[in-house]
Amino acid sequence: MGPEVVREDCAILGLRKRGLTVPIRTPLPLPTTPETHITAEAGLSLGPQMDLRVEPLVQLDDMVVQGQPILRDRRRPECIVTAPVSGRIIGLEIGAGRRLTSLVVATGDRLEPHIYDAQQARDEMAGGSGSDALRALLQGAGLWMRFRSRPFGRVPAAVARPAAIFVMGADTRPLAADPRLVLDGEAGDWVKLGLAALVRLCSGPVHLCQNSGPDIVPSMAGVTVSRVGDLHPSGLAGFQIYRHYPAEPDRPVWDISIEDVVAIGELLATASLPATRLVSVAGPGLRETRLVRCQPGADLRELCYKHSKPGQTVILSGSVIDGAPSRWLGYHDRQVTVLDSSNSRPQQHWLDAALRRASRPEPIIATAAVEQALGGLMPGMALLRALSVGDDEAAQELGALSLLEEDMALVDYVTAASPRFSDLLRASLDRIEANR
Amino acid sequence: MMRGIWNRETVALILLAAALPVAATWLWEEGVTGGSRLLLAVIVGGLWQGLFTALRAQPPSAAGAVSALIIAMLAPQVGPLQFVLGISFGFVFGELVFGGWGRSVLSPAVVAIMFLGFGFPSAAWPVLAIQIGWATIPAALLLLAFGVLPWRVLAGALVVLVLAGGFSLDLLTSAVALALVFLVCDPATAASTSLGRWLHGALFGSLIVLFAASWDTASAQIAVSAALLASLSAPLLDEIAIALWRAVRRHRHG
Numbered sequence: 001m002g003p004e005v006v007r008e009d010c011a012i013l014g015l016r017k018r019g020l021t022v023p024i025r026t027p028l029p030l031p032t033t034p035e036t037h038i039t040a041e042a043g044l045s046l047g048p049q050m051d052l053r054v055e056p057l058v059q060l061d062d063m064v065v066q067g068q069p070i071l072r073d074r075r076r077p078e079c080i081v082t083a084p085v086s087g088r089i090i091g092l093e094i095g096a097g098r099r100l101t102s103l104v105v106a107t108g109d110r111l112e113p114h115i116y117d118a119q120q121a122r123d124e125m126a127g128g129s130g131s132d133a134l135r136a137l138l139q140g141a142g143l144w145m146r147f148r149s150r151p152f153g154r155v156p157a158a159v160a161r162p163a164a165i166f167v168m169g170a171d172t173r174p175l176a177a178d179p180r181l182v183l184d185g186e187a188g189d190w191v192k193l194g195l196a197a198l199v200r201l202c203s204g205p206v207h208l209c210q211n212s213g214p215d216i217v218p219s220m221a222g223v224t225v226s227r228v229g230d231l232h233p234s235g236l237a238g239f240q241i242y243r244h245y246p247a248e249p250d251r252p253v254w255d256i257s258i259e260d261v262v263a264i265g266e267l268l269a270t271a272s273l274p275a276t277r278l279v280s281v282a283g284p285g286l287r288e289t290r291l292v293r294c295q296p297g298a299d300l301r302e303l304c305y306k307h308s309k310p311g312q313t314v315i316l317s318g319s320v321i322d323g324a325p326s327r328w329l330g331y332h333d334r335q336v337t338v339l340d341s342s343n344s345r346p347q348q349h350w351l352d353a354a355l356r357r358a359s360r361p362e363p364i365i366a367t368a369a370v371e372q373a374l375g376g377l378m379p380g381m382a383l384l385r386a387l388s389v390g391d392d393e394a395a396q397e398l399g400a401l402s403l404l405e406e407d408m409a410l411v412d413y414v415t416a417a418s419p420r421f422s423d424l425l426r427a428s429l430d431r432i433e434a435n436r
Numbered sequence: 437m438m439r440g441i442w443n444r445e446t447v448a449l450i451l452l453a454a455a456l457p458v459a460a461t462w463l464w465e466e467g468v469t470g471g472s473r474l475l476l477a478v479i480v481g482g483l484w485q486g487l488f489t490a491l492r493a494q495p496p497s498a499a500g501a502v503s504a505l506i507i508a509m510l511a512p513q514v515g516p517l518q519f520v521l522g523i524s525f526g527f528v529f530g531e532l533v534f535g536g537w538g539r540s541v542l543s544p545a546v547v548a549i550m551f552l553g554f555g556f557p558s559a560a561w562p563v564l565a566i567q568i569g570w571a572t573i574p575a576a577l578l579l580l581a582f583g584v585l586p587w588r589v590l591a592g593a594l595v596v597l598v599l600a601g602g603f604s605l606d607l608l609t610s611a612v613a614l615a616l617v618f619l620v621c622d623p624a625t626a627a628s629t630s631l632g633r634w635l636h637g638a639l640f641g642s643l644i645v646l647f648a649a650s651w652d653t654a655s656a657q658i659a660v661s662a663a664l665l666a667s668l669s670a671p672l673l674d675e676i677a678i679a680l681w682r683a684v685r686r687h688r689h690g
Contacts, residue, residue: 024438365442365624367447367582367623368583369442380628382674398678415442416442
């Protein structure tokens with residue numbers, strides 16, 4: 001594939017400005033330089049879509065070094081979880097069906113990170129053909145699980161070749177950190193190396209989605225730059241895939257965040273995994289907004305408690321619209337939202353609650369807010385109606401295969417829909433996947 | 437964790453707020469007679485909504501009050517018994533059996549008014565004062581500002597009406613303006629795709645032009661008949677728009 005750089009300026013005159021702003025406050029000033037904060041404990045919270053059936057590679061009380069493989073999936077050896085930090089395994093519980101119940105690592109002395117054998121992959125990138133060594137390296141180092149394959153949002157199979165890869169260099173979730181902040185210093189070179197590796201993995205274009213600022217990387221062979229708007233949900237991979245390269249069952253499209261591409265570049269260049277991740281800690285429950293570099297799976301209580309407002313707070317891993325209360329930073333999350341308890345649901349009268357529970361759910365009315373919450377791209381009401389009545393065929397034809405739960409989070413927020421469209425979309429995707 | 441506000445009842449309350457200037461103007465004109473008609477319509481509509489809430493757990497909607505107002509304003513002048521029958525038919529078979537406001541194809545006001553119009557053809561149709569037409573302007577602006585009113589439907593209808601009327605507003609009588617804003621642009625029953633909305637508005641405008649040219653009857657009957665036919669074809673227009681969208685997308689993405 002020859003060099004191609006396609007520019008799309010959606011924001012000319014603001015005419016195609018699509019999306020919504022979620023009204024959530026955070027204390028000012030907003031930090032621009034991250035501080036490093038390694039928490040005393042780190043855990044693992046994988047999303048339900050990972051469906052990891054665990055085979056532990058270490059025992060309780062073992063000492064591990066950062067980046068060392070500690071868990072493997074029994075059925076898919078390409079799925080590997082690495083140690084977030086050097087230290088001791090103080091919690092390892094496996095529940096029914098060999099699903100992980102908890103994994104906790106206590107941070108120990110700072111040790112040299114685990115070194116992988118990246119030489120073969122480097123040689124292959126320099127001159128060889130194929131991508132076998134590169135795949136083996138990414139799978140062995142646990143970076144394979146950072147890819148999300150659409151349709152259905154699973155970890156891709158070991159030998160799969162995507163039709164396109166979308167690299168998300170923009171994040172429009174409320175109070176999210178600017179992904180450009182991860183590109184300082186050596187990361188600027190690593191991202192190019194990582195993108196070159198993605199081009200090798202992929203049989204089609206690699207789309208780099210970034211905002212309207214300066215280019216993240218100079219023009220590269222096989223990399224297409226897509227500009228996204230500043231308003232949510234345009235910075236979600238789902239809507240970019242929907243717009244530029246719709247996913248089909250026989251045409252999988254992967255997405256990965258730019259920080260993980262930097263990690264791939266760092267693995268190729270230094271043979272070790274990055275120790276930290278850039279995380280925005282913000283929300284109305286804090287006294288100051290923070291931007292931290294912490295280990296993956298950091299302890300959210302420790303990140304927040306010295307900076308929280310007095311009184312009860314709720315700590316969400318993820319943004320206010322798609323996050324969930326959690327003790328540990330989620331596997332794909334790059335932000336923490338702290339709400340004060342006044343934002344949580346007030347106590348309802350029991351009669352009111354009973355009447356609401358007994359009544360049929362109210363339908364969604366097609367207002368401009370609903371249209372904007374779907375990015376204004378699709379026949380949105382038709383898709384929402386297909387999802388609410390469980391018409392999988394219509395949903396598939398309207399583009400549901402490019403979307404995941406997170407893409408419906410804004411509609412759920414705007415309309416306070418019940419049942420949530422995120423859940424309806426997941427149920428629909430599961431049915432489509434089962435019937436293939 | 438946080439929930440937004442754009443659920444069905446918020447939209448219904450905004451519709452109700454937008455209907456207030458129209459209601460005030462109309463009551464000013466009609467006085468006690470109009471007031472009692474409105475009260476009767478609200479009570480009958482509310483009773484049916486309450487019955488469906490109790491028996492079928494279908495939550496009632498404030499949009500029923502807007503429908504009652506439009507029925508009181510546009511329905512032909514029939515006796516109280518016939519009026520109650522018409523309102524009941526409109527609310528039950530136009531809306532409630534489909535699952536309430538937001539799930540029905542037609543507005544209950546359209547069904548009730550057409551039922552009375554065709555069922556009692558000798559009854560006189562009301563003539564709305566010009567002030568009511570003016571009062572729909574703030575209503576439309578309020579609904580547009582909140583994004584409740586689908587602007588493409590409004591624009592499509594206005595373009596056709598203004599072009600066909602030779603760049604005058606002769607075709608846009610008070611009844612037509614009222615039907616356009618509250619019956620055709622009802623977000624629950626209007627078309628939901630961009631192209632479908634343009635076509636929906638344009639179809640309403642074209643029907644008004646056709647009826648005005650060839651049907652010698654009151655402006656209210658013309659307006660509501662056009663609204664009925666346009667609302668009935670809205671799902672078809674949506675289907676056409678989605679088929680076109682899919683063809684374009686298949687061409688572009690393979």
